[in-house]
Amino acid sequence: MRIGKKEDIDLFSSFLLQSIMAANSNMPTALDKEQIFGMAEKEMEYRVELFNKLTHTCFAKCVEKRYKESELNMGETSCIDRCVAKYWQVTNLVGQLLGSGRPPM
Amino acid sequence: MDKSMLGDLGTLPPEDQARMSTMIDQLQIRDSLRMYNTLVERCFTDCVDTFRRKTLDKQEETCVKRCAEKFLKHSMRVGMRFAELNQGAATPDE
Numbered sequence: 001m002r003i004g005k006k007e008d009i010d011l012f013s014s015f016l017l018q019s020i021m022a023a024n025s026n027m028p029t030a031l032d033k034e035q036i037f038g039m040a041e042k043e044m045e046y047r048v049e050l051f052n053k054l055t056h057t058c059f060a061k062c063v064e065k066r067y068k069e070s071e072l073n074m075g076e077t078s079c080i081d082r083c084v085a086k087y088w089q090v091t092n093l094v095g096q097l098l099g100s101g102r103p104p105m
Numbered sequence: 106m107d108k109s110m111l112g113d114l115g116t117l118p119p120e121d122q123a124r125m126s127t128m129i130d131q132l133q134i135r136d137s138l139r140m141y142n143t144l145v146e147r148c149f150t151d152c153v154d155t156f157r158r159k160t161l162d163k164q165e166e167t168c169v170k171r172c173a174e175k176f177l178k179h180s181m182r183v184g185m186r187f188a189e190l191n192q193g194a195a196t197p198d199e
Contacts, residue, residue: 037124037128044129044132045132047191048132048136051183051187052136052139054183054187055179055180055183055184056143058183059147059179059180062179063176063179067152067168067171067172068171069171069175070170070175071175072175072178072179072182081182084183084186085190088190
């Protein structure tokens with residue numbers, strides 16, 4: 001993840017909004033709110049970690065290491081798209097196998 | 106960081122917004138540094154393997170530049186797809 005990339009930021013917003021709005025609407029005590037911010041932070045860290053691993057894994061699997069050009073070619077591009085989709089599927093599969101609907105932290 | 110997302114957090118009280126903003130800034134800084142390090146490591150490993158001189162030769166330099174550029178493009182593409190998956194958008198299987 002890097003500075004200036006909107007896609008990265010978008011990942012967080014839905015979860016965060018939900019939890020923090022829930023925290024506010026239920027008039028939480030200070031402790032509840034602390035917990036929710038703590039959870040939101042962990043969730044963000046988890047997403048960043050997942051994104052980084054995914055990026056490194058798919059780069060290693062899809063991108064030609066000789067660097068003859070700086071553009072991604074057609075083959076690499078479609079490999080990347082499929083790699084991301086499959087990595088996601090594996091993430092969900094393993095999550096289910098570990099016995100919870102939530103991604104493992 | 107892209108501050109435009111804070112518009113989405115507009116429904117939160119200002120103190121929560123500020124807190125989220127700080128949290129995200131810290132995360133971004135930490136992550137930028139980490140990505141800098143790993144990108145250097147990656148491109149160094151892939152591009153530099155002779156040590157006859159103490160400066161990069163033309164070929165190594167070109168390789169490093171392409172490596173970095175390519176990785177950034179890759180990372181942007183992954184970010185785009187990752188965001189789609191996070192939002193639950195199904196992409197057609199081509």
